Amino acid sequence: MQLIATFFLASLAVGGVVWVFLYPILSGERKAEQRVASITKREPAHIGRGQQKSRRDNIEATLEEFEERQKKSKHIPLSVRISQAGLTWSKQQFVLVSAGVSVAMFLAGLLFGAGLIAAAVLAFVGAFGLPRWLLSFLKKRREAQFLNVFPDAIDVIVRGAKAGLPLLDCLKVITVESQEPVKSEFRKIMETQAVGVPLAEAALKLYDRIPVPEANFFGIIIAIQQKSGGNLAEALGNLSRVLRDRKKLKAKIGALSQEAKASAAIIGSLPLVVMLLVYITSPNYISMMWTEPLGRVMLFAGAVWMTLGVLVMKKMINFNF
Secondary structure (H helix, E strand, C coil): CHHHHHHHHHHHHHHHHHHHHHHHHHCCHHHHHHHHHHHCCCCCCCCCCCCCCCHHHHHHHHHHHHHHHHHHCCCCCHHHHHHHCCCCCCHHHHHHHHHHHHHHHHHHHHHCCCCHHHHHHHHHHHHHHHHHHHHHHHHHHHHHHHHHHHHHHHHHHHHHHHCCCCHHHHHHHHHHHCCCCHHHHHHHHHHHHHCCCCHHHHHHCHHHHCCCHHHHHHHHHHHHHHHHCCCHHHHHHHHHHHHHHHHHHHHHHHHHCHHHHHHHHHHHHHHHHHHHHHHHHCHHHHCHHHHCHHHHHHHHHHHHHHHHHHHHHHHHHCCCC
16 A cells, blocks of 8 residues: 555656646647737837827737737736736745645655655645646636626626716726626726726736736727727627627537547546556556566556646647637
8 A cells, every 4th residue: 555655646746747847838838829929919000290190000009018918928927826816815825835735745745655755746746836736727717707707797888888878887887796706807997097097008907817818809999999989889899799709619619529528538547447447356466566666667657658648638629719
């Protein structure tokens, strides 16, 4: 049992390290960021000879500001990542929690007899892998909740604009009637605007807290409307329709890929299930895998290759758009 616990803890540590450092490369997140940056790349905005900019110049200037913000968003500070996850912790609190998790995993490794090296690897995963994975998980869950409610909030603004209400009154309705996290995010827009920040800039800051393309679209539309004017109800109505179409497309892709995900889950779990069944029926036959040095090396290599295979299958069956 001690050797089984050692193998399990070592596999967990290796999987955590691979997840933290290799997943952004294998999942294609960096390539997606480069592709978005290349699509949004534009020529410098041209300012006419007149004293006032034309509508086209204002749009190009807004898109340039959006591009600059995207370049800065690649290096996100830890405090911003904590805020994006919806947590109210400070940076010092997060560091203390990470240190506590690291010490707990180190002591657990020593308690189960995994050895000093395996316990050190577990401590490293507990300090740098598990807390950041938790931040990423909470961030994605919060973004999904935001996208579920965001089209309805935009429809509130569209109906209010058609009825002749000012934009600020429409935003106030959202801060009262909408659901979280849209309610709190629009309340922050109102609070930012109340201290003297222009509404366009306050709307653009929504992307810093909710880094999804839909929040960017909303901020750009508000910024262009504030600078150049135009039919806000029509622009936001088109945005609402696009957001709902994107949501339907994402759900359709998820339904079509369920068969591939089930197949990947079966393939990934099959070696572990077979090893467990063989151990139950013939323990002496498979015990050489962790009693012999060569068997332990084979188990370690198999765990690494299985982790890489699972990550590759995850990339093949997930579609980001």
